[in-house]
Amino acid sequence: MELICYGYNHETASVASREKVAFTEARLPEALREVCSLDGVEEAVILSTCNRMEIYALTESSTNVSVAKERLGHWLQQRFALNAEDLAAFYQKEREDTARHLFAVASGLNSMVLGETEIFGQVKKAYAFAQRAGTTGKVLNRLFQRSFQVGKQVRTQTHITRGATSVGAVGVEMAEKIFGDLRKCQILLIGAGEISRRTAQSLQSRGAKAIIVSNRSYDKAVDLAEGIGGRAITFDAWDRELTRVDIIISSTAAPHHVVTPDTLRPSLRQRRGRPLFLIDLSVPRDICPEVQQLESVYVHDLDALQQLAEAGKAQRRAQLQVCYDLVDRHVEGLYADVARGQAPTRTRGKDSGDINPITST
Amino acid sequence: MDFALLVASTVCYAVACGVALVGLRHQVRPPTWARIGTMALGFGFLCGFLYLRGQAHGRCPLTTGFEVLIFVSWAIGLLYFVVGPGFRLSLLGFFAAPLIVLFQGVGLFLYAPAEPILGPNGKPLPPDYWVEMHAALSLVAYGAFALAFVAGVMFLLQDRHLRSGNRGQLFYQLPPVHYLHQAIERLLWLGFILFSTGILAAFMMERLPEAHKLAAIGFVWLIYGLIILHKLIRGSGARRLASAAVFAFLFPVLSFWFL
Numbered sequence: 001m002e003l004i005c006y007g008y009n010h011e012t013a014s015v016a017s018r019e020k021v022a023f024t025e026a027r028l029p030e031a032l033r034e035v036c037s038l039d040g041v042e043e044a045v046i047l048s049t050c051n052r053m054e055i056y057a058l059t060e061s062s063t064n065v066s067v068a069k070e071r072l073g074h075w076l077q078q079r080f081a082l083n084a085e086d087l088a089a090f091y092q093k094e095r096e097d098t099a100r101h102l103f104a105v106a107s108g109l110n111s112m113v114l115g116e117t118e119i120f121g122q123v124k125k126a127y128a129f130a131q132r133a134g135t136t137g138k139v140l141n142r143l144f145q146r147s148f149q150v151g152k153q154v155r156t157q158t159h160i161t162r163g164a165t166s167v168g169a170v171g172v173e174m175a176e177k178i179f180g181d182l183r184k185c186q187i188l189l190i191g192a193g194e195i196s197r198r199t200a201q202s203l204q205s206r207g208a209k210a211i212i213v214s215n216r217s218y219d220k221a222v223d224l225a226e227g228i229g230g231r232a233i234t235f236d237a238w239d240r241e242l243t244r245v246d247i248i249i250s251s252t253a254a255p256h257h258v259v260t261p262d263t264l265r266p267s268l269r270q271r272r273g274r275p276l277f278l279i280d281l282s283v284p285r286d287i288c289p290e291v292q293q294l295e296s297v298y299v300h301d302l303d304a305l306q307q308l309a310e311a312g313k314a315q316r317r318a319q320l321q322v323c324y325d326l327v328d329r330h331v332e333g334l335y336a337d338v339a340r341g342q343a344p345t346r347t348r349g350k351d352s353g354d355i356n357p358i359t360s361t
Numbered sequence: 362m363d364f365a366l367l368v369a370s371t372v373c374y375a376v377a378c379g380v381a382l383v384g385l386r387h388q389v390r391p392p393t394w395a396r397i398g399t400m401a402l403g404f405g406f407l408c409g410f411l412y413l414r415g416q417a418h419g420r421c422p423l424t425t426g427f428e429v430l431i432f433v434s435w436a437i438g439l440l441y442f443v444v445g446p447g448f449r450l451s452l453l454g455f456f457a458a459p460l461i462v463l464f465q466g467v468g469l470f471l472y473a474p475a476e477p478i479l480g481p482n483g484k485p486l487p488p489d490y491w492v493e494m495h496a497a498l499s500l501v502a503y504g505a506f507a508l509a510f511v512a513g514v515m516f517l518l519q520d521r522h523l524r525s526g527n528r529g530q531l532f533y534q535l536p537p538v539h540y541l542h543q544a545i546e547r548l549l550w551l552g553f554i555l556f557s558t559g560i561l562a563a564f565m566m567e568r569l570p571e572a573h574k575l576a577a578i579g580f581v582w583l584i585y586g587l588i589i590l591h592k593l594i595r596g597s598g599a600r601r602l603a604s605a606a607v608f609a610f611l612f613p614v615l616s617f618w619f620l
Contacts, residue, residue, distance in 0.1 A: 162533060177523060180537035273546075273592075273599040275539055295598025296542075298523050308526050315528075 001042065001061045003143065005093040005101055006072045007054030010112050013089035021080045023048040029133040031079075036135045038075055040068040043137040045130040045144065047105070049122050051112055056102060058139045065094050096331055099143060103327040106147040107154035108161070114316045115160035120151045142338060150330045158326065160319045163312030167195070168202035170308045171279050171300070175203060175247055178275050178298055183207035188245040190214050190238055190259070191252035192224040195281050199249050200228060212245065214238035216252070242267035242276075249279045250286040257288040264294060271296070279305070363417075364472060366410040367431065371465040373403030374438075374458045381455035385530055400454050403461070404438040411435060417475035420488035423496040424478060426617065427471035432497075434464040436504025440551075444508060444544055453536075456511045491565040498559035499578070503613045505552030506585065509545050510610035516541040516603035542599040545606050546592065553585050577616040584612050 008017065023031050023046055035044040035055060043058040055076075059068040069092050076082060076090075093101050104110045106123045127144040130136045136144070155161055164173040172182075179185055185208045189196050192215040200211055211230030214237065215221035221232040233241070242264065252258055259278065268276075273296055280287040280301040292299045300308075377399040384391040410431065414422035422428045437457055445453045480486040515535055522532040535541075560582060563570055570578070588605045591597050597605075 163528060173528075174523065177519065177532065177535075177537050179539045268598070269596045272596040273542055273602060275542075275599065292524065295600050300526070304526055308528065311528065 001139070002059045002065045002068075002094055003056070003098040003139065004059060004065060004069055004072075005054055005056050005098040006069055006076075006090060007047070007052060008089045008091065009052035009054075009110065012091055013086075017086045017089050018051070018053070020082065020086060021053050021076065022050075023053065025129070028129050032130055032133040032135040034075065034079075035072070038068075038071045040064075040071060043140040044135045045126055045140055047123060047126040049119065052105070052110075054105070056098065056140060056143070058137065069094075096335065099146075099331045099334055100327060102143065102147045103150040103330055104324070106151035107323060107327065108151075109154070109320065109323055109327070113165055114313065115162075115165075115319075117155060117161060120148075120155070123147060123151070139338070143334065146330060146334050150327060153330075154323050154326055158319050158322050160316055160323050162319075163315035165309050165312040165316065167281075167302070167305045167309055168199045170305045170312065171199050171249075172202045172206050174298070174300060174308075175208075175277055176206065178277050179246060181207070183209065185246040186210040186212070186241075186244055187230075187247045187249065188212045188214065188238060188241055189224070189230075190235075190248060190250040190286065191282065192217075192220045193251035193281065196249045196251040196279075197224060197228065199279060199281065200230075203247065204228065208247070212238075212241055214241075239263055239267075243270045246275070247277045247279065249281060251281040252286050253282070254286060255284060258286040259291060260288040261290050261294055264291060264297065268294060268296065281305075363410050363413040363475065366406045366413065367465065367469060367472070370403045370406035370410060371462060371469060373399050373406060374461045374465065377403065377454060378458045378462060381458070385455075385534065396454060400438065400441065400458065403458075404435070404442065407431070407435050407438060407465075414475045417477065419477055419485050421493040421497055422475070423493070423500065425471075425473065427468050427473060429496075429500060429617065430464050430468045430471070432500045433503045433507065434461045434468070436501040437461055437464075437507045439501070440504050440508045440548070444548065453508075453511060453515070456515055457508060460507060460511060489567055491562050491567070495559050495562035495566060498555050498562060502552040502556035502559060505548045505555065506606075506610055506613050509548035509552065509606040512541050512544045512548060513603040513606035513610075516545060516599065517607065520600055520603070538599065542602065545599075545603055549585065549589060549592075549602075549606060553582075553589055556582055556585065577618075581612045581616050584609050 008021070010018070028046060028048070032044055032046055035041055035046065035057065040060050041057050042060045045056045047054045047056070055072060057068065057072065059065055073087060073090065077087060080086075101110070102123075106120055108115045108117055108119050111119050123144070127136070130140070164170040175182055175185070182203060185203070187200055187203055187208055187210065189200055189211065192213060200208075204211070211225070211228055212233055213221045213225040213228075213230050214233050214235050215224070216235045218232065218234055224230070225232040248259070250258060264276070275296045275298060278287050278291065278297065278299045280299065283302060285301055287299055287301070289299070291297055377396065380391045380395045380399060411422050414428060418424055423432055438461060441454055441457050477485045516538055518531060519535040519538050519541065522528065522535070523538065560578060563575075563578070569575070588602070588609060591605075592602060
């Protein structure tokens, strides 16, 4: 009996290949049962997200690992009508490599955005599906439960999730260090560009509620406001909102500065020290750099945000070794635990020529 | 016994500093018991110390410069537990603890055993409650000013991080500038109100404090009064308020020479 993993991810497969092999939630139980009905497969979990599809399986004691992997490949090929190029994108892992891979996946170490935490929930969900479908057993239960432990430890004991890695996330991180709770924050969008919409949505995802959109073309402002649940105002009215708003995201195509110290100064006294955070996403810049000198005003332009995002990525990459050390300790721990718990099977397996699911290398 | 409690309290606060420092250096958040527990233990020992001194004197233990220093440390600790959780100000203890250790460290050198305060007839002098109220309120106000100083330093550091985009370990540990600004403003108000009440209590005392003491108290009151007035009338910005809270604390510290 061996652990195997058969799958692809964003690094090995193109979007075109990835979209071919996607399991919808409705079809997952059926797929799980089909995998388990394959000759030589005893337990199975299917993890299917937009960036990866992986089948974790336990082979039967009488089955050769290569044969089991071949059968899985054949099943996938038939089910999704895959061609040779699609199949070339699949990777195959076995024994400790399977455990190591799953632990890394659950910890976000194998994700497109290093250290992202959404995958942890997706692994949990995949496991819960398999449990409900009755396709997990003693070994995969132990493996997945351990992966949740690893995921939590990596998140809490290392800094892999620290340091935002995209322009929107850096904006959110800075805003949280200025205001703390974003639920009380009001946002003003000057210009209705795509990047400002995305940044505003990032802030919304952290609780920011009131969004005001101002654009030279009022119709566009209305469209965007409707799309994000905000309120549109005319372009000549945005400076009247300065005493109320907390975050301004500017992305107009203006060739000159739209926000200057003189525009802000009258409102600052009324704000009574309440901070104002300005995010300048346009080139040439909308916000005059001298604004940064004003009391309680924080400005970040596109360059600064991109630099911070790069620094965040580097910060996370620097944590990789620490995380993998932790993962490796857990792989060893898992094998030691199972070796202790399955000692009788191990002896019998040895006699009968079987391979222990975990301890063999 | 009271000396042992003072030493124990100082050691606890020093450990709290050390724990936070180690956490910062190794980029890990120390466990709650290590961060808060050591501070709470230090505060508990200090309460015991003040209780024993109060028993020995038969009055509020504010009879010497040494006791005044220790009382201010106690007030900083007390306000830390009131203000810190209220504003979710993580790391306030890390910045407040060195100040407490400094005050108590100096206090240890100035230590003198407590004795009953005797009148000219050799009998214990009955306490003047207005004196005690004046001293206690003024020193708790000093505690509030000290914590405003600490929050001010934290604000200025975080403000610098936010402007420069430097996201080091401290950036993640320090609280948001908006919370710090609110804490500074409220601590200054709290300190000013307590200090003003303490001054009013001084005028109710049987004998007014000496002129040089009154001048020192009056000067501190004026400085903080001006800061608050400026904030009220001109709506001064957060950075200016934080700088003022840091700078102004020099005056309560200097006033110790006169008290």
